[in-house]
Amino acid sequence: MTTLDNMSAVAPVGYRLRLPGPTEVPERVRQAMARVVVNHRGPECKAAIGQAQEMIRPVLGTANPVLFFASSGTGLMEAALVNVAGPGCRILVVEHGQFGERFTSIARAMRIEVDTVAVEWGRAIDIAAVEARLREVDYRAVVVVHNESSTGIIADLAALGALVRERPTLLIADSVSGLGGVEMRQDEWGVDIVVSASQKALMCPPGLALASVSPKAWRVIGQDDGRAVFYWDFRRALKSAEQNETAFTAPVSHIYGLREALAMIHEEGLPAVLARHARLSSALRTGGAALGLADFCAEGPRSNTVVVFQVPKGLEGSTIVRRLYQDHRTVIAGARNRLSGRVIRFGTMGTFDAGTILTDLLHLEDTLAKLGHPVVPGAGLKAATEHLAATA
Ligand SMILES: *Cc1c(COP(=O)(O)O)cnc(C)c1O
DSSP, X not given: OOHHHHHHOOOOTTOEXXXXXXXXXXXXXXHHHTSOOOOTTSHHHHHXXXXXXXXXXXXXXXXXXXXXXXXXXXXXXXHHHHHHOOTTOEEEEEESSHHHHXXXXXXXXXXXXXXXXXXXTTSOOOHHHHHHHHHHOOOSEEEEESEETTTTEEOOHHHHHHHHTTSSOEEEEEOTTTBTTBOOOHHHHTOSEEEEETTSTTOSOSOEEEEEEOHHHHHHHHSOOOOOOSTTOHHHHHHHHTTTOOSSOOOHHHHHHHHHHHHHHHHHOHHHHHHHHHHHHHHHHHXXXXXXXXXXXXXXXXXXXXXXXXXOTTOOHHHHHHHHHHHHOEEOBOOSSXXXXXXXXXXXXXXXXXXXXXXXXXXXXXXXXXXXXXXXTTHHHHHHHHHHHHTO
């Protein structure tokens, strides 16, 4: 095979990207990203950055300036920390899954002092435990993952925001896999920094990430205690954002893509988008249950953007994932952490509809049956269809 053959290879026919990120990119967004690349400081790019800013604010529920960076989501997790805390500063990380643990690792690498509130994976965050820690220590920030993609649990940001409102402590939330698919009311809830990325519910390819920063956080960022930060410096990013630019070369094509994706969200209507995510994720859970797949979450507020199933006894998660791809070109996720082999995860975010989750269930039933798991033919589809009818 020549190199050119390899380079022109596209995804196989029928390829279904059903991961909890990256997610399927709608044709409209793909077309927008194929536009001519323009001067990153010229009028076309400035207009696109300005429109993306304007259209993303209601999705965030904020009046804050929004800072865009060429980066994956983790870059902005790091950026959020390094802009407010330096060596010797103390922060509290609420760890309720893999991405909470990542925040702790980032903070340790930055020589930030970290305390953690460890929550059993798949359970709701104990708000009283967080409050107890806040009474003991004046933390620089409480850091939490809004939508834990590893477990399918949502954090109660309103309750956490209420805890820090009268304190100097900031609230930092990673909504990489939430924003655009689950409700975010940053200003009302008192979330000081929200970070997110392009490749999840925002329906773009990986490569663009963002931060929305509150006035309270800007006051902390303004106190320069010699923080070692350059590319991620929010102060420089803000100066550029005020000119509808980015400090360094903007990911021009991604900005066009994000603007198009946001236009799609507003055409459908943000409340309708959020309701679609809620309805379809619960229909998928219902269908999975009818196939004998228990919800990984024992209790607590479920994510509307990721559905996490326990793997039935006697089966291995990676085998289900592999067979779904081999036999159906349906690409889902297992786990790359302590849950490895024990859970399978579907993205329920971005551009998807009832047909998407019914196809998921059809393929899942076939794969489970082939692997020897007893299923009643059509049981998952029936349960999901009934759920859809009841919630139409
Ligand atoms: C996907 C994701 C990230 C970002 O991961 P990257 O691979 O760096 O883009 C961060 N937090 C959560 C909760 C995620 O789901």
